Amino acid sequence: MSFKKFDQQTFIIDTANAYTNRQISKREFLRRMGMAGVGFSAFGLGMLGNPRGLRNGNMLGTAAYADGLPDNQAKWLKDVGSKFKGAKIRYSTESTPPSVVLNQIKKEFTDPTGIEVEVEIVPLEQVLAKATQDVQGQLGSYDLYYLDQSWISMFQPDCIDPVAYYKDKPELAMPDFDWDDFSKPLVKNIAQVEGQWMGIPFDIPIFTLMYRKDILEKHKIAVPTTYEDFLAAARQITEAEKGNGIFGTGLQAKSGHYSLECDWSQAVWGHGGSIFDKNKRFSGNDEQSIAGLKWYQDLLKVSPPNSTASTWDGQFEMMHSGQVALVQSWDEFFPGLDADDSKVKGLWEPAKPLTAKKLRSPSDAGFNEQPNLGHQGGSCISLSKYSKNKEAAWIFMQWGCCKEIMTRCTLLGGFAPMRNSSFADPRVKAKAKVGPGTTRHLETVKWVIDNAMATEPHMALWAGLSTNEIPTELGKLLTGQEYGGDPKKCMDALAKDIDAKVKDAGLL
Secondary structure, three states, X not given: OOHXXXXXXXXXXXXXXXXXXXXXXXXXXXXXXXXXXXXXXXOHHHHOOOOOOOOOOOOOOOHHHOOOOOHHHHHHHHHHHHHHOOXXXXXXXOOOHHHHHHHHHOHHHHHHHOOEEEEEEOOHHHHHHHHHHHHHOOOOOOOEEEEEOOOOOOOHHHEEOHHHHHHHXXXXXXXXXXXXHEOHHHHHHHHEEOOEEOOEEEEOOEXXXXXXXXXXXXXXXXXXXXXXXXXXXXXHHHHHHHHHOXXXXXXXXXXXXXXXXXXXXXXXXXXXXXXXXXXXXXXXXXXXXXXXXXXXXXXXXXXOHHHHHOOHHHHHHHHHOOOEEEEEEEOOHHHHHOOOOOOOOOXXXXXXXXXXXXXXXHHHEOOOOEOOOXXXXXXXXXXXXXXXXXXXXXXXXXXXXXXXXXXXXXXXXXXXXXXXXXXXXXXXXXXXXXXXXXXXXXXXXXXXXXXXEEEOOOOOOHHHHXXXXXXXXXXXXXXXXXXXXXXXXXXXXXXXXXXXXXXXXXXX
């Protein structure tokens, strides 16, 4: 390892620990991460400093769903796994739905194998710090890594290709694991670097459309399919229902927060724009992107006033409490809308994201940005090259990512699975009804994954730009603090600032 690489890793570790200990601000943390070449993907940014909030109370094991592994896999787990009885494996992760479920049902692994499993759930910056420290010293303190999709290239030398390992270690290979069953778009966008597997896809939050069927039916409004339809419907509902405390839509438009950038970027893509152009210059101020921002400003006028103080948690609460009727946002909201404590249980329906008249081609965008209809985030689980218990950790990784267990993760929480077979599983389809942990939305989610995944720019500076400069200036525009309501003026100012930063970083 070069001293340059070692120093970079030390800088990352020290910066993450300083942020955890509140010695530096989030802005400073992201600035330093950008200097070190570390980015954070969609959704992951909002988890800095906080465990991810799961919005579904049905995250506990349920015997009715515990059918167990197929006989050949159950025999493999006992016969092969028990050879490593007494081994202890460690996995550091943020609070993703599958990580939480695996931790809750790990007794089903530890009992037949005798392998001890410690799942350490910590805020996202500590996941990064711990993994970086581990690879820097090649310590093997952690056997499995949680990797945000934007980090995986940084860890490329430190992770074992799981497909190759499966072939190279036939004596440890779980029978019928079926690598082809993993969703190909998820593998490509979350788990691979230059075609090499870095881990196994593990988590995928993604944008879908959601609507209150009772409100739309009451006012004879068709489910919106275009951005124009959505705005018209939101206006009509607000005008008719505002007196009852119901608005057409609600936004995650908090100034300076990544959630606002998520809303804005989806509006930009949906109007044919992009964040960067093919020359790697900020393009949020071009005609198409400005049209998207104007649309978003119009939405704010028919949203609850607290939208400009809300992140995704506030937006979910607007939906959960019956305050809004139309939302395009994270699919992870949906199971909670059918929970027993929801005031609108059974009234929300899923639909495909709003369509664009014309999407900008990825070849006309910069930094591997992929404009599309479904804003996404994601992560993978990876096997460390430095693990002192590789074989035991590999057995746990196969167990946790096999068809049955990944399907169980979905059944116990209603969250999107990584495997095609999980979407098609009869038990998952049987839960496509109103109730806690519903899977009514998953047919729509699969369509978005297969056809319309959007990806933000891949660049180290993006972590800071998407949580500081962009949402801060957008917040000033939306709250009337600056720019006099003029979206072009706001975006021109951002373009000047961002282009200068990109140039200074040597990326132009």
